[in-house]
Amino acid sequence: MNVQKNENEFVDLRNYNSLKIPSYCKTLIHLSSVQDLLLFSNLLHDKKFILGEGTNIIIDAPAERPILYPILLNVIKNKTILSSKKNIIYVRCFGGENWNTFVNWTLENNFGGIENLISIPGTVGAAPFQNIGAYGVEISNFISSVNVWDFKKKVIKTLTRKQCKFSYRSSIFKEQVKDDGINNPRYLILSIDFRLWKIDKYPLQIEYSGIKEKLPDKPTAKKLASVIAKLREQKLPNPNSYPNIGSFFINPSISVKKAQLLKKKFPEMPFSVQKENSLIKISAAWLIEKAGFRGKRENNIGVSNRHSLILINYKNASAKKILSFAKEIQDAVMQKFNIQLTIEPTILDSSEI
Ligand SMILES: Cc1cc2nc3c(=O)[nH]c(=O)nc-3n(C[C@H](O)[C@H](O)[C@H](O)COP(=O)(O)OP(=O)(O)OC[C@H]3O[C@@H](n4cnc5c(N)ncnc54)[C@H](O)[C@@H]3O)c2cc1C
CATH class of the missing domain: 3.90.78.10 (UDP-N-acetylenolpyruvoylglucosamine reductase, C-terminal domain)
Known part of the structure; x- marks a missing residue:
C-alpha cells in the first residue's frame, strides 16, 4: 500500500482524471492487494471515494476546496482462467487491470465475447459500475458474478449477475452511491468473474451500423475487434491530446x-x-x-x-x-x-x- 499524503501540500489529481481538471485531495491511497484493503478497512473514515483511471469522472475540488476524505486508487491486478467446459471459459480479472489490456488478453488466449468493447479506457473494476457498452454489446452480457469488498459488513462478498441489477449505463453500484452519496460507496469491486466463449463459437455482434461493411465475408472475433478499434480511433478524440471523458451525456x-x-x-x-x-x-x-x-x-x-x-x-x-x-x-x-x-x-x- 502506498499512501500519498503531504501535510503541507495537497495531492494534485490532474494526472488522475482524463479531463485534466485541476483538482486536489488530502490523501490518495494506492490499494495494490486485498491485504491492503483488509488492513486499511479498520482505519477507514466514513467517507471515501473509489478511483479507477479517472476516465469517467468530473472532479470539482479546486485548490481552495480540496477533498479531505481519502481517495482509494484501485490498482489490485491479476487475471486467471477459472475453468472451462465445452465452449465456455470462466475467467477472473481483478479490478485494477486496464480494461483494454484485458480485452486484448482474452483475444490472445482465443476467448471471445467482449471484442466489441475493445479500446474503452479505464479499469476492469469500474466497468460494471456503469455497465460499459459499445457497438451493441454491454459488459453485463458476459459477467457471471462480481466479487466485492462490502464496506458496511467488512467482508468479501460475491454478487451474482442478477444481484448487480444491470441496466443501460447503470448497476446496483451506481444506484447505491446515487442514493447514499458518491463519497459513501458500499462496495469496492475487487474482481469480476467473466463467462466467455471459445473464440468464434459465439455469434459475433456485427449489426451495429457501419461495422458489417468493413468486415470480410467470414469475419472473426479478432478481425471485428481490430475494425472497431480503428473506428474508435478515427471517431473519438484521444484524451491524451484532447482531455475528455468520452460521452458526456447518456442517450435519453x-x-x-x-x-x-x-x-x-x-x-x-x-x-x-x-x-x-x-x-x-x-x-x-x-x-x-x-x-x-x-x-x-x-x-x-x-x-x-x-x-x-x-x-x-x-x-x-x-x-x-x-x-x-x-x-x-x-x-x-x-x-x-x-x-x-x-x-x-x-x-x-x-x-x-
Ligand atoms: C475516449 C473515451 C471513450 C469512452 N468510451 C466509452 C464507451 O464506448 N462505452 C462506455 O461505456 N464508456 C466509455 N467511456 C467511459 C469510461 O471509459 C468508462 O466509464 C470506464 O469504465 C471508466 O473507468 P475508470 O477506471 O476510468 O473509472 P473512474 O472514472 O475512475 O470511475 C468511474 C466511477 O466508477 C467508480 N469505480 C471505479 N472503480 C471502482 C471499483 N473498483 N469499485 C467500485 N466503484 C468503482 C468510481 O467511484 C466512479 O464513480 C469512455 C471514456 C473515454 C475517455
Whole structure:
C-alpha cells in the first residue's frame, strides 16, 4: 500500500482524471492487494471515494476546496482462467487491470465475447459500475458474478449477475452511491468473474451500423475487434491530446407517443426501440448537433467537432466551468426538443456532505 499524503501540500489529481481538471485531495491511497484493503478497512473514515483511471469522472475540488476524505486508487491486478467446459471459459480479472489490456488478453488466449468493447479506457473494476457498452454489446452480457469488498459488513462478498441489477449505463453500484452519496460507496469491486466463449463459437455482434461493411465475408472475433478499434480511433478524440471523458451525456429514452410527435417535426431523427421497456432511445449526439453545439467552443471548453457527445477541456478549465457549459447544452436541447439530457460521468464534488 502506498499512501500519498503531504501535510503541507495537497495531492494534485490532474494526472488522475482524463479531463485534466485541476483538482486536489488530502490523501490518495494506492490499494495494490486485498491485504491492503483488509488492513486499511479498520482505519477507514466514513467517507471515501473509489478511483479507477479517472476516465469517467468530473472532479470539482479546486485548490481552495480540496477533498479531505481519502481517495482509494484501485490498482489490485491479476487475471486467471477459472475453468472451462465445452465452449465456455470462466475467467477472473481483478479490478485494477486496464480494461483494454484485458480485452486484448482474452483475444490472445482465443476467448471471445467482449471484442466489441475493445479500446474503452479505464479499469476492469469500474466497468460494471456503469455497465460499459459499445457497438451493441454491454459488459453485463458476459459477467457471471462480481466479487466485492462490502464496506458496511467488512467482508468479501460475491454478487451474482442478477444481484448487480444491470441496466443501460447503470448497476446496483451506481444506484447505491446515487442514493447514499458518491463519497459513501458500499462496495469496492475487487474482481469480476467473466463467462466467455471459445473464440468464434459465439455469434459475433456485427449489426451495429457501419461495422458489417468493413468486415470480410467470414469475419472473426479478432478481425471485428481490430475494425472497431480503428473506428474508435478515427471517431473519438484521444484524451491524451484532447482531455475528455468520452460521452458526456447518456442517450435519453422517451415514450412512443413523444417520439411520434418529434418524428413528425424531425423526420430524420435517429431512434431505436428498447426491447426491455418499450421506450424509444434517441441519439444524444444527434440532439446536441441539431441544437447547434457540434464543434462549438467557449474559451477553454468545447464540443468535439468529431463527435458531439464529447466535451473537451482545452486548457485547465474548472469543473464548474465545464458543468455550466454542459448546462447550456442541456438547456438548448430542452428548448428545441423538450428532452432532458442526463450527464453520464460521476461528479465528485468536494462540497458534497
Ligand atoms: C475516449 C473515451 C471513450 C469512452 N468510451 C466509452 C464507451 O464506448 N462505452 C462506455 O461505456 N464508456 C466509455 N467511456 C467511459 C469510461 O471509459 C468508462 O466509464 C470506464 O469504465 C471508466 O473507468 P475508470 O477506471 O476510468 O473509472 P473512474 O472514472 O475512475 O470511475 C468511474 C466511477 O466508477 C467508480 N469505480 C471505479 N472503480 C471502482 C471499483 N473498483 N469499485 C467500485 N466503484 C468503482 C468510481 O467511484 C466512479 O464513480 C469512455 C471514456 C473515454 C475517455
